[in-house]
Amino acid sequence: MMSQYSKQKLSVSSKLTQISANRCFDGEQHYYRHESLATNTPMTFSIYLPDEALAGQRCPAILYLSGLTCNADNVTHKAHFQQKCSELGVIFIAPDTSPRSSDDIDVADDERYFVGQGASYYVDAVEAPWSEHFNMQSYIVDEFYDLVRQEFPVNSIGITGHSMGGHGALLLGFKYPSKFVSVSALSPVCAASESDWGQAAYTQYFGDDKSLWQQADAAKVIAKAGQQYASLLVDQGAADNFLSEGQLQTEKLQQACKDAQQPLTLRYQAGHDHSYYFIQTVIEDHIWHHYRQAQLS
């Protein structure tokens, strides 16, 4: 299982402050901080680099967007993507879910867990006080995307995510198909503009302008975008309480893909809930999905 550890050749610029580096399988799990222009805050992310990448060889990358209340730690500690990424030579990148307050910067927040810090929905807010820092769509698809391509040996990027991050992956993947070679999602919020969580957030971030709500609803964006990818993989726990509560509305994604003639592999996993125990169960299949699409691209 273990190869000889080779001294890393990777060098990153002063834009990035390294927080930690730990050997994990045949690669390293790194954390970094950088100053974001899009959010006007420091932003933290984790990146798993297989030995090929540490040696400077270009590798396919997966960008994982996390769900409500999470930061990069949840997926990095609990999803167990490292083993398969080590085997296949895939880079796995996990940004934060929103800008956050720090000693110097006071970022707006909301006591409800589905609005504010940890709950950006990966959109650019237009309403005060959110518009000052909550520009996560621009952050992900422009600034962070470019940063990752400049600083790490990435040869293609696929996008995935869980729950609110599944919404983010579907939304950004179909809004910016030239940027991503593949899309998948786990337990995604499929129709944010029509779920309680999403409506609470969009009232804050977009106010009354319902055209912005539509443009930030994954199912509506997919229906309009048409087919963009050879395949789309979505896993959903069949015993997920947020599914039965109507927060996820998987059927709207199914209808949108039908309307768009976008091939969709939708798997309802019996007995599984919304937790990282579910995510770790299916993450390997998602890594395979992105790896295969990267090979074909």
Place this chain on the structure above:
Amino acid sequence: MMSQYSKQKLSVSSKLTQISANRCFDGEQHYYRHESLATNTPMTFSIYLPDEALAGQRCPAILYLSGLTCNADNVTHKAHFQQKCSELGVIFIAPDTSPRSSDDIDVADDERYFVGQGASYYVDAVEAPWSEHFNMQSYIVDEFYDLVRQEFPVNSIGITGHSMGGHGALLLGFKYPSKFVSVSALSPVCAASESDWGQAAYTQYFGDDKSLWQQADAAKVIAKAGQQYASLLVDQGAADNFLSEGQLQTEKLQQACKDAQQPLTLRYQAGHDHSYYFIQTVIEDHIWHHYRQAQLS
């Protein structure tokens, strides 16, 4: 990867209070609480049950003892044993590292992280104030061992652990070889009576009685016990700062196994540190080790 979820047939007695149950691969991750007579406190543990066990079929089990500062969460969230245990049909059990204070019960503690709550060393303390609750050797090898065999469909038990828990696995495995079919360890404290951490703890738990210190030193116990197992697997990160600081003293385990003619597979893993990133890298090999020994027993 996924089989149809079958309604569990497992039934546990009123001795156990179930805290949670999550589907994970082809099995379930459970947490339980029970009232311990050995520690005179409530004790919490996690147990992964593959579908075979949920259906009542007897399976081999691995008892994992965690390291300093940990409780059952660390290994359950971060070690990623579930996938391999699901594949092989192995039960994985993680007790807590010590008794703990609760609303009703005030358990002794020490502000140093290597003494007191989270730092039992899996021994029975004889000195006040520790002796009232710190009876973790009796808890693990008698009370918890029996509880697990009574309440779950276990057909054999192997023992492993990390750091202080690696010490616990070696110590209890070689003190009670009739109870365990296999032993392994990750980054174990090999000679607790001669490490700074262990000496600080044993001064508290045993006072000046150095015979008790010797009986709680894994290397000394192995040297005295002689060969007890067909094989013994130990993994150690070569870049582990606690190794270079002298807390682990792996060479003393090597010498003890030589003296005892106990076959030892000792692997120094290049570049790896003391973290759960290391543990997840090698845990599959340890599950295989225990599974194979269980098949042979």
